[in-house]
Amino acid sequence: MDKSVEKKLTHWLKLQKSACGYYLNLSILFGVLTGISLMCQAWLIATILQGIIIDELPKSAFTDHFWLLLILTIFRGVLAFARERSSFKAGAQLRVHMRAAVMDKLAALGPAFIQGKPAGSWASIVLEQVEDLQDFYARYLPQIVLAGFIPLIILIVVFPINWAAGAILLATAPLIPMFMILVGMGAADANRKNFGALARLSGHFMDRLKGLSTLKLFNQGAKEAKAIEKASEEFRERTMSVLRMAFLSSAVLEFFAALSIAVLAVYFGFSYLGHLDFGHYGSSISLFTGLFVLILAPEFYQPLRDMGTHYHAKAQAIGAAEELMALLEHPEQNKADQQADTTNFEGDIQxxxxxxxxxxxxxxxxxxxxxxxxxxxxxxxxxxxxxxxxxxxxxxxxxxxxxxxxxxxxxxxxxxxxxxxxxxxxxxxxxxxxxxxxxxxxxxxxxxxxxxxxxxxxxxxxxxxxxxxxxxxxxxxxxxxxxxxxxxxxxxxxxxxxxxxxxxxxxxxxxxxxxxxxxxxxxxxxxxxxxxxxxxxxxxxxxxxxxxxxxxxxxxxxxxxxxxxxxxxxxxxxxxxxxxxxxxxxxxxxxxxxxxxxxxxxxxx
Incomplete structure (x- = not known):
C-alpha cells in the first residue's frame, strides 16, 4: 500500500475516536495506574528480599510490606479488569456509531448506488469490516499512549538508582518499535487484499445462493461450485498471509525484548562478580538495585511489545478503513443546500x-x-x-x-x-x-x-x-x-x-x-x-x-x-x-x- 494512502487512512481512523466517548481515556488511565502499581510492587519485593537476605532482618519486620503487596496485587487485578471493560466499551461504541453512519449513508445514497455492488459485499462492509475496527480503538490506540508513558516513568525511576541500567534500557528500547515497523510494513496491504477477497467471496456466494434454483435448472451447479472453491482458496491464501505477518511480528518482538533483558542481566551479574564497576553513584550496587531494575525491565518492554502485538490490529483496521472511508466520504448527489427551500405541498404536485x-x-x-x-x-x-x-x-x-x-x-x-x-x-x-x-x-x-x-x-x-x-x-x-x-x-x-x-x-x-x-x-x-x-x-x-x-x-x-x-x-x-x-x-x-x-x-x- 502506498505510504501516503496508509497515512491518510490512519489519520481518518484517529478522527473517528471521538465516537468512543470517555471510555478510551478511561482505558489509558487504568493502564497508567496498573503500571504505577506494578512499580510499587517491584519496590516492595526488592525491599523485602534486600532486608531478609542481605540485611538479615526478621520476616516480621516486613509484615506491613507483605500486606501492602497483597493489596496491590488485588488492586492490579481490579485495574486490569476495569481496563479491559473500558477498552471493550470504547470499541463497542465505535462499532455502533460506525454501523449507524454506514446505514445512514447508504440510505442517503439510495438504491441506485447500492445496486453497484452485490449484497454480500455490503454485508461484508457492515459486519466484518466494522467489526475489525474494534481492536484498533480498544487496544492499539490506548497502547500507543501507554508505550510512551510507562517506559518514561520507569526511566525516571531507574536513572537516579543506576544510570548504566537506565542507559541500557534507553538504548535498547527503540529496537522493538523499529523492528515492529519493519516487519509490519506489508501487514496493512495484506489485510487490505484480504478484505477485498472476502468482499468478493461474500458477494459471489450470496448471489449464487439466491439463484440456486436457477443454477440447478440449467445444470450449472458444478461449474459454480468450482468458482466458489477458487474464490475460497484465494481468501484462504490471503488469510494465511495475514497470519504469517502477525506471527512473525510477535516472534521478532519477543526475541529483541528477551535480548535486551539479557543484556541488563549480564551487566548486573558481572557487576556483582566485581568485573564491572560503573553505573552507580559512589556506593556499590546493592541487591535491591539489581532486583528492582530487573523486575521492572520486562515491564519496561511490555508496553512496547504489547504495541507490537496490537500492531496487526492497526494493519487490520487500515485494511478495513479503505472501503469504509470511501463510502462515508462519498458525495451525496443532489444533496439539499443548508438553506434549502421548503414548501408545504398543500396543493397538487406539478x-x-x-x-x-x-x-x-x-x-x-x-x-x-x-x-x-x-x-x-x-x-x-x-x-x-x-x-x-x-x-x-x-x-x-x-x-x-x-x-x-x-x-x-x-x-x-x-x-x-x-x-x-x-x-x-x-x-x-x-x-x-x-x-x-x-x-x-x-x-x-x-x-x-x-x-x-x-x-x-x-x-x-x-x-x-x-x-x-x-x-x-x-x-x-x-x-x-x-x-x-x-x-x-x-x-x-x-x-x-x-x-x-x-x-x-x-x-x-x-x-x-x-x-x-x-x-x-x-x-x-x-x-x-x-x-x-x-x-x-x-x-x-x-x-x-x-x-x-x-x-x-x-x-x-x-x-x-x-x-x-x-x-x-x-x-x-x-x-x-x-x-x-x-x-x-x-x-x-x-x-x-x-x-x-x-x-x-x-x-x-
Missing part, C-alpha cells in the same frame, strides 16, 4: 423538467437532455425499450441519481428540497415488491410508523381491501399477524405486490411513481393491482413506467423514450395514429400477444 440530463454515480450520462412536464392531477406514462432510461429518470426524481439542468417540483428545484419532506409526498411501487421480515400489520404500517403515526387495525384492513388482498389475509389463522419471511417466502409475487400496494396507499400520496408495478404478475393479479391503482390515483398525480401498452388508454399522456431521449409524446390516440417508435412498439406487442395466444391454443390441443 413537475417540470427542462434540458434535464441524468447521470450515473460514476458520471456516465444515462438520460437526456430531455424536457417534459407533469401537470397537477395528470397521469403520465413513460414507455420505451429496455435501456431507454426510464428507470434512471424515476431514480433522479426520487433523488437517488445526480442530474443537470432543471427538474422543478411546484416551481422549486428538486435538489433544493429536503429529501424527507419530498418523499413524504410520494408512493413508489416497483417491479419487485420490497417487504420486510415481520407481520403484515408491520409492513403495511411501516411508512406511517416512520413518521411517528399509528395505524389502527381497521385502517390497515381498509387498505388491504383496496389492494384486493384482505380476503387472503383474513383466511390465515394469524390474520394481520401473518408472518412475512425473508424474500417474501410463503407469498406469491402477486400477493406480495398487493401488500406493498396497501403500504403505498397508506401514505395518501400526492404523486404515485410506478416502475413496472405489474411486470411480474399473472393476468388475475395484474387486473387486481391495476384496478386498485386506478381507484387510488383518481385524486393524485402519477408517473408510471410500463411495458404493458394495452393499459395506456387510461393515461392522460405518454412519453416515448429511446436511447435516453424523449422521441415522442402525446395521448395514446395521437401516438398510435402517426408513424414512429410508439406505433412500432404497438405492432411488436400485438405480434407477441398473438404468438402467445397461438402457443396456448396449440398446447390445449
Amino acid at each position: 413537475v417540470e423538467a427542462v434540458d434535464l440530463a441524468v447521470y450515473s454515480m460514476d458520471g456516465t450520462q444515462l438520460v437526456g437532455p430531455i424536457s417534459f412536464s407533469l401537470a397537477a392531477g395528470e397521469h403520465l406514462a413513460i414507455v420505451g425499450s429496455s435501456g431507454a432510461g426510464k428507470t434512471s429518470l424515476l431514480s433522479a426524481l426520487l433523488g437517488f441519481l445526480p442530474y443537470q439542468g432543471q427538474l422543478k417540483v411546484n416551481g422549486i428545484e428538486l435538489n433544493r428540497l429536503p429529501k424527507p419532506q419530498w418523499r413524504k409526498q410520494l408512493a413508489w411501487l416497483g417491479q419487485e415488491p420490497q417487504l420486510f421480515c415481520g407481520t403484515v400489520r408491520e409492513n403495511v404500517a411501516l411508512g406511517k410508523a416512520a413518521q411517528g403515526q399509528v395505524l389502527a387495525d381497521d385502517d390497515i384492513k381498509a387498505l388491504l381491501a383496496k389492494a384486493h388482498i384482505l380476503d387472503f389475509i383474513e383466511s390465515q389463522p394469524l390474520g394481520l399477524d401473518f408472518p412475512i419471511q425473508e424474500q417474501t417466502a410463503g407469498l406469491s409475487v402477486g400477493q406480495a405486490q398487493r401488500i406493498a400496494l396497501a403500504r403505498a396507499l397508506a401514505q395518501q400520496p400526492k404523486l404515485f411513481i410506478l416502475d413496472e408495478p405489474t411486470a411480474s404478475l399473472d393476468s388475475l393479479s395484474e387486473q387486481a393491482v391495476q384496478g386498485a391503482l386506478t381507484v387510488a390515483m383518481r385524486d393524485s398525480s402519477c408517473l408510471m413506467v410500463t411495458h404493458r401498452l394495452e393499459s395506456l388508454h387510461a393515461m392522460d399522456r405518454v412519453l416515448v423514450m429511446e436511447k435516453g431521449l424523449v422521441v415522442q409524446q402525446g395521448t395514446y390516440a395521437q401516438l398510435a395514429d402517426v408513424d414512429g417508435v410508439f406505433r412500432r412498439m404497438l405492432a411488436e406487442s400485438s405480434a407477441t400477444e398473438y404468438g402467445q395466444i397461438k402457443a396456448e391454443s396449440e398446447e390445449n390441443k
Whole structure:
C-alpha cells in the first residue's frame, strides 16, 4: 500500500475516536495506574528480599510490606479488569456509531448506488469490516499512549538508582518499535487484499445462493461450485498471509525484548562478580538495585511489545478503513443546500423538467437532455425499450441519481428540497415488491410508523381491501399477524405486490411513481393491482413506467423514450395514429400477444 494512502487512512481512523466517548481515556488511565502499581510492587519485593537476605532482618519486620503487596496485587487485578471493560466499551461504541453512519449513508445514497455492488459485499462492509475496527480503538490506540508513558516513568525511576541500567534500557528500547515497523510494513496491504477477497467471496456466494434454483435448472451447479472453491482458496491464501505477518511480528518482538533483558542481566551479574564497576553513584550496587531494575525491565518492554502485538490490529483496521472511508466520504448527489427551500405541498404536485440530463454515480450520462412536464392531477406514462432510461429518470426524481439542468417540483428545484419532506409526498411501487421480515400489520404500517403515526387495525384492513388482498389475509389463522419471511417466502409475487400496494396507499400520496408495478404478475393479479391503482390515483398525480401498452388508454399522456431521449409524446390516440417508435412498439406487442395466444391454443390441443 502506498505510504501516503496508509497515512491518510490512519489519520481518518484517529478522527473517528471521538465516537468512543470517555471510555478510551478511561482505558489509558487504568493502564497508567496498573503500571504505577506494578512499580510499587517491584519496590516492595526488592525491599523485602534486600532486608531478609542481605540485611538479615526478621520476616516480621516486613509484615506491613507483605500486606501492602497483597493489596496491590488485588488492586492490579481490579485495574486490569476495569481496563479491559473500558477498552471493550470504547470499541463497542465505535462499532455502533460506525454501523449507524454506514446505514445512514447508504440510505442517503439510495438504491441506485447500492445496486453497484452485490449484497454480500455490503454485508461484508457492515459486519466484518466494522467489526475489525474494534481492536484498533480498544487496544492499539490506548497502547500507543501507554508505550510512551510507562517506559518514561520507569526511566525516571531507574536513572537516579543506576544510570548504566537506565542507559541500557534507553538504548535498547527503540529496537522493538523499529523492528515492529519493519516487519509490519506489508501487514496493512495484506489485510487490505484480504478484505477485498472476502468482499468478493461474500458477494459471489450470496448471489449464487439466491439463484440456486436457477443454477440447478440449467445444470450449472458444478461449474459454480468450482468458482466458489477458487474464490475460497484465494481468501484462504490471503488469510494465511495475514497470519504469517502477525506471527512473525510477535516472534521478532519477543526475541529483541528477551535480548535486551539479557543484556541488563549480564551487566548486573558481572557487576556483582566485581568485573564491572560503573553505573552507580559512589556506593556499590546493592541487591535491591539489581532486583528492582530487573523486575521492572520486562515491564519496561511490555508496553512496547504489547504495541507490537496490537500492531496487526492497526494493519487490520487500515485494511478495513479503505472501503469504509470511501463510502462515508462519498458525495451525496443532489444533496439539499443548508438553506434549502421548503414548501408545504398543500396543493397538487406539478413537475417540470427542462434540458434535464441524468447521470450515473460514476458520471456516465444515462438520460437526456430531455424536457417534459407533469401537470397537477395528470397521469403520465413513460414507455420505451429496455435501456431507454426510464428507470434512471424515476431514480433522479426520487433523488437517488445526480442530474443537470432543471427538474422543478411546484416551481422549486428538486435538489433544493429536503429529501424527507419530498418523499413524504410520494408512493413508489416497483417491479419487485420490497417487504420486510415481520407481520403484515408491520409492513403495511411501516411508512406511517416512520413518521411517528399509528395505524389502527381497521385502517390497515381498509387498505388491504383496496389492494384486493384482505380476503387472503383474513383466511390465515394469524390474520394481520401473518408472518412475512425473508424474500417474501410463503407469498406469491402477486400477493406480495398487493401488500406493498396497501403500504403505498397508506401514505395518501400526492404523486404515485410506478416502475413496472405489474411486470411480474399473472393476468388475475395484474387486473387486481391495476384496478386498485386506478381507484387510488383518481385524486393524485402519477408517473408510471410500463411495458404493458394495452393499459395506456387510461393515461392522460405518454412519453416515448429511446436511447435516453424523449422521441415522442402525446395521448395514446395521437401516438398510435402517426408513424414512429410508439406505433412500432404497438405492432411488436400485438405480434407477441398473438404468438402467445397461438402457443396456448396449440398446447390445449
